[in-house]
Amino acid sequence: MTKFRLPGSFSDAASFEARLKEIDPSLGCDPEPLDASGPMGQSIEAGGLTLSNRFAIHPMEGWDGTSDGLPSEATLRRWHRFGLSGAALLWGGEAFAVVPEGRANPNQLHQGSSDAAGEGLKELMATLLVGRGEAGVGDRDFLPGLQLTHSGRWSRPTPDGPSPRVAYRHPVLDARVGVDSDDAVFTDEEVAALPQKYASAAVLASDAGFKFVDVKCCHGYLLHEFLSARSRPGPWGGDFEGRTRLFRETVAAIREAVPGLEVGVRLSVTDQFPFTAGADGVGEPDGLDGNLPYESAFGLDAADPFRPDFTEPFRFFALLEELGISLVNLTVGSPYYCPHAQRPAAFPPSDGYMSPSDPLESVAAHIAAVRACKKEFPGLLFVGSGYTYLQEWLPHVAQHEVREGHVDFVGLGRMVLSYPELPMDLLAGRPLRTKSICRTFSDCTTGPRNGMPSGCYPLDPHFRSLPEAKVIRAMRPKRR
Ligand SMILES: Cc1cc2nc3c(=O)[nH]c(=O)nc-3n(C[C@H](O)[C@H](O)[C@H](O)COP(=O)(O)O)c2cc1C
Numbered sequence: 133m134t135k136f137r138l139p140g141s142f143s144d145a146a147s148f149e150a151r152l153k154e155i156d157p158s159l160g161c162d163p164e165p166l167d168a169s170g171p172m173g174q175s176i177e178a179g180g181l182t183l184s185n186r187f188a189i190h191p192m193e194g195w196d197g198t199s200d201g202l203p204s205e206a207t208l209r210r211w212h213r214f215g216l217s218g219a220a221l222l223w224g225g226e227a228f229a230v231v232p233e234g235r236a237n238p239n240q241l242h243q244g245s246s247d248a249a250g251e252g253l254k255e256l257m258a259t260l261l262v263g264r265g266e267a268g269v270g271d272r273d274f275l276p277g278l279q280l281t282h283s284g285r286w287s288r289p290t291p292d293g294p295s296p297r298v299a300y301r302h303p304v305l306d307a308r309v310g311v312d313s314d315d316a317v318f319t320d321e322e323v324a325a326l327p328q329k330y331a332s333a334a335v336l337a338s339d340a341g342f343k344f345v346d347v348k349c350c351h352g353y354l355l356h357e358f359l360s361a362r363s364r365p366g367p368w369g370g371d372f373e374g375r376t377r378l379f380r381e382t383v384a385a386i387r388e389a390v391p392g393l394e395v396g397v398r399l400s401v402t403d404q405f406p407f408t409a410g411a412d413g414v415g416e417p418d419g420l421d422g423n424l425p426y427e428s429a430f431g432l433d434a435a436d437p438f439r440p441d442f443t444e445p446f447r448f449f450a451l452l453e454e455l456g457i458s459l460v461n462l463t464v465g466s467p468y469y470c471p472h473a474q475r476p477a478a479f480p481p482s483d484g485y486m487s488p489s490d491p492l493e494s495v496a497a498h499i500a501a502v503r504a505c506k507k508e509f510p511g512l513l514f515v516g517s518g519y520t521y522l523q524e525w526l527p528h529v530a531q532h533e534v535r536e537g538h539v540d541f542v543g544l545g546r547m548v549l550s551y552p553e554l555p556m557d558l559l560a561g562r563p564l565r566t567k568s569i570c571r572t573f574s575d576c577t578t579g580p581r582n583g584m585p586s587g588c589y590p591l592d593p594h595f596r597s598l599p600e601a602k603v604i605r606a607m608r609p610k611r612r
């Protein structure tokens with residue numbers, strides 16, 4: 133049983149800060165969040181623009197596109213709300229699969245099934261700008277990007293179940309997705325063809341008005357998995373050079389196809405040994421014995437696979453600098469095998485487990501990782517993740533991190549599903565709407581894990597009124 137105090141139970145910033153300092157004495161929580169005159173309203177140069185605030189919206193898909201990869205009304209609604217946030221950086225919008233078979237779910241946006249994929253992206257951009265117009269921020273000084281993905285091991289393009297394609301055979305995760313032979317491993321010929329798929333998606337993104345594309349290297353998806361493909365023979369595995377080859381070739385193909393388009397990278401900068409629910413429902417490592425040293429991760433100490441090792445991530449950042457890439461969004465682990473680290477939450481999704489530690493420790497790990505990277509690579513622009521669990525203290529901690537120069541942008545994930553106007557409220561000096569603050573119930577993950585669209589079923593009145601809301605609520609594991 134894990135016992136922890138929820139952020140909402142702290143009565144003031146000082147007592148919350150005291151708890152943070154028990155976890156890591158260097159953490160901080162500003163006493164009072166400021167309006168646009170404060171750190172979160174400080175302008176910053178990014179992507180050739182001067183951006184007027186330090187909020188970014190993280191990519192969040194909704195499992196709600198059409199089966200041929202186009203946005204539905206529900207998708208457009210989400211993007212409208214992303215626009216309402218007024219955040220100066222839209223990091224990715226949501227994962228857009230570069231091939232139909234690389235979808236993580238049958239309703240993921242993608243190219244290759246419909247000739248109208250580019251029109252769909254234009255519609256999303258137009259809707260985003262309507263939201264921004266309503267927020268009073270318009271379309272200037274706004275950096276929107278599209279996240280490009282191949283789901284690799286986590287591909288599930290049809291309702292028939294997983295259809296994994298992997299970079300290498302994995303000692304723990306193969307069993308989770310039914311990989312039992314080398315047939316699922318990408319052949320060298322298949323790998324060589326992938327960069328062109330990213331390039332054609334980048335053309336669509338650029339034509340639709342996106343100013344950058346994110347070559348997604350996180351959360352266990354294909355390009356992230358290649359970064360740890362030490363056991364893969366041939367040109368796309370083995371040493372650091374081989375493991376980053378697919379990424380480098382992808383960037384080169386995008387640059388050749390759309391020379392003016394910026395490229396960014398969302399990276400799982402560290403990882404965790406895969407977790408599973410123990411008999412008491414609390415997460416525990418899934419078969420550590422016999423799997424040490426653990427060589428199947430990027431940015432993780434192989435001898436102690438719960439501790440980051442930034443040696444290779446730092447080499448990766450040096451590579452980004454060489455390639456002229458400065459936009460980096462940092463995240464941790466994967467929602468599939470270590471959700472407590474990737475998406476700190478009070479309540480797990482239906483297929484998850486109770487956090488084995490205070491979720492604040494996971495938030496602290498995100499913050500520490502970003503700080504270490506920013507310190508070593510001050511010229512890169514970093515977006516931090518994992519802030520939503522801070523709840524009412526998010527503005528205070530965000531301001532502290534930006535003010536101290538530990539991070540350039542604070543990314544909002546789940547918080548923007550429940551409360552899209554939070555950045556505008558803060559920047560305008562309005563009090564927070566506490567009833568809209570995401571309480572990390574994880575219903576937005578439970579829905580899709582059970583074949584339903586994502587959304588904030590408990591707090592967003594639109595989703596609360598849907599019949600699915602009750603069904604999902606009943607699936608909530610009890611907090612022990
Ligand atoms: C419903 C949902 C969909 C998500 N979709 C994506 C995605 O498409 N791409 C991605 O990189 N991360 C995705 N994420 C992860 C978020 O971008 C973010 O990293 C995570 O929620 C942690 O940030 P937070 O604490 O602010 O929520 C998703 C998260 C949720 C809850």
Ligand code: SF4
Binds near residue numbers: 572
């Ligand atoms: S369902 Fe709503 S309250 Fe729950 S985690 Fe998702 S956004 Fe937050």
